[in-house]
Amino acid sequence: MDLDAYVAEHDGEWRRLEQLSRTGRLAPAETDEMLMLYQRASTHLSVVRSRMPDPLVVARLSGLVLMARSSITGTGDLARRRFLRFFTHTFPLACYQARYWWAGTAFGFVVVVAVLIGYVAANPQVQAQLWSPQEIQSLVNHSFADYYSEYRNENFALRVWTNNAQIAAIALVGGALILPTLWVLWQNALNLGLTGGVMVGNGRADLFFGLIAPHGLLELGAVLLAAAVGLRIGWSWIVPAAGYSRSRSLAAAGRSGIMVALGLVAVLAVAGLIEGFVTPNLPGLVAIPIGAFALSGFLVYVVMRGRAAIAEGYDADPDAERRAVGSG
Structure with a gap:
């Protein structure tokens, strides 16, 4: 040399x-x-x-x-800048780039849940095949509501945070093979649809939606985003991006997906706090607007900061951004 x-x-x-x-x-x-x-x-x-x-x-x-x-x-100024830039640019941009997958996943999930709730609520014989009359009465009268007050608020918040983070991680990582993510979505839709169908069919729609909606809006939004990003990763090797090999396309989508996974830890923490402290302690008329505000705030944040990051020339793939800087 x-x-x-x-x-x-x-x-x-x-x-x-x-x-x-x-x-x-x-x-x-x-x-x-x-x-x-x-x-x-x-x-x-x-x-x-x-x-x-x-x-x-x-x-x-x-x-x-x-x-x-x-x-x-x-x-520590450099580390602080990189940390702040993750939340002002990298994370919202990664979410924004998956917006069409997110919207499609959310639409399909809501349709499936709504069909299941309507079908189970309208057919008592279906309910009877799944639960005994005693189990149905227990669910309707107290066990569904008791779930939200069974633990201390802080313990319950931590419990649901870790559980939802696990579900979101499986949905995101499983997307590389497509079917695991679809299975996670189906299991959650089935559980929500069957439980909701029993509650609605027995005249407790107010209790069901009053307890599910405050935290569920942001929580489901985050889990569905994780699933959407996972499916986007899986699709990236089935139909690679223009000019990319399958392996390179998969790697780029995977790196962007990691950014989403890291950011969702914070989002699910907020959802856990709502479920732990707001849902069991406030009436639905107060709690539901809080949940709606949390979800709408997250959506506005993703759209505004995601667009701003694109306008400033950022990329949700850290490697792509470093290559762009190095060639500039």
Whole structure:
């Protein structure tokens, strides 16, 4: 390997890294660029040391890597900016890019649940085949409502948060194979449709929707988003994006899906707090608007911030964004 040619090839990157490392405050794109160049310079240092250990080049690269590392780790400002940018750009953009899958999944789910509720409510013989009269009366009269007051508020909130996070994770990850995600959707639709059908068929529609809607709007919205992103990942290898191989298309969709999964942890935490503290303690006339506000706020956030991120040239795939910065 020709050392002079190697230095000439990468000298521009090293000078740019030095410039960024000496800059006090960086724009978001400059932050990503510095991290990328730091990783490259570390690799270059390793190559020079192992293949052509020229002391001057090694000293230059060692000092450059140390200076860049100090700039990156010497303050929490960089980490804070990346954390904030995740919620202002990356996460809403990843959700927004899956909006058509999300809308289609939600529409299909609601239709299936509505059909199941209507069918079970209108056919008492179906109810009798599924539950005994005693079980139906218990569900209608107290057990459905008791579920929301069985545990302390904070324990119940944590319980539903972890349970919903698990369901969302299975729905998202299972999308790579399509069928697991469809199975999760069917199981949830079946459970909701059968229970709702019994409650509605026995004159307790007010109780059913009054307890389900406050937290269920945001909770189901998040789970359906996870399922939609999962199905989008699965479809990405069935019908790859233009100019992409199947493996590359799947990898890009998967990386974007990881961004959604991370963000949904916070969204489901909010839904858990509503289910733990609002649903069991406030009347439906107060609790349902809170749930509707939470869902509408999330949708507005996704649309507004997702569009803004696109306008600013961001990509929900972290690798694609780094490549764009590196080639700019």
